[in-house]
Amino acid sequence: MAAVASTSLACPPNFSGLRRLSDTKLDNNAALSMTTTQSFFQHLRRSTSTSTASRASVVAMAGTGKFFVGGNWKCNGTKDSITKLVADLNSASLEADVDVVVAPPFIYIDQVKNSLTDRIEISAQNCWVGKGGAFTGEISGEQLKDIGCKWVVLGHSERRHVIGEKDDFIGKKAAYALSQGLGVIACIGELLEEREAGKTFDVCFQQLKAYADAVPSWDDIVIAYEPVWAIGTGKVATPQQAQEVHVAVRDWLSKNVSPEVASKTRIIYGGSVNGSNCADLATKEDIDGFLVGGASLKGPEFATIVNSVTAKKVAA
Structure with missing residues (x-):
């Protein structure tokens, strides 16, 4: 992948972000009006996606990558509970055309790696942010590779807003992880007050720019859009709300990195995804999979989310 040509935060003409939601309750049934943005998204659809009629695949995805589902176990689990979870995952029937990844806490990675089916990556x-050394409490990319990790989650909202990691620091982390052969699940997303102020795109584009300024290639990056107001709250973006941001992210990549990167980079959704809402979300063309929190701790439900790829399949 060539060097990034431009990393401006420019939005499409006459489009400054999602409308204000200060007078709208955010709940699972709320939908953003498309009155002021309909023509914009029609333009994006023409410029950033390939029609299903023109491709051999029967999966309706704007991107060209395989459906991707990650499970972020966060700071949860014991040896016994993880043994049970791994047993459930090992016995689950998972659709073949999905990349599946789980992220255990550091101290259980070796246990999971030695007991989990090879079908699921770690x-x-x-x-x-760099090579290991005198950095108490940290884990280096080299160490992760040494114990068999294939991926790392970076830029998660809990790292940004609880730990205080800044955009440029996260971008440097991503670049170093890639240099060590790890794939990066690069998280972006806005706070509730930022969405209500109509700044969703500004925030997401700024976070994308920090990655783009640092990484040499997007070949091993999956973007996870996780609206902070929907993480662990039980609230979830409607399929249309998520699709609006995903198509705008793909358009930003096309304009600021390259059309090729925009096409092949998978953009997944995270934020209270569960077995009940995953199929509806998966039907949206620019949603290429999910990053799952609480539901990934339940083997059968996580399998349901992985298998929601079937909702994307359309008649040839």
């Missing part, structure tokens, strides 16, 4: 939830 991710870490974080890593240090």
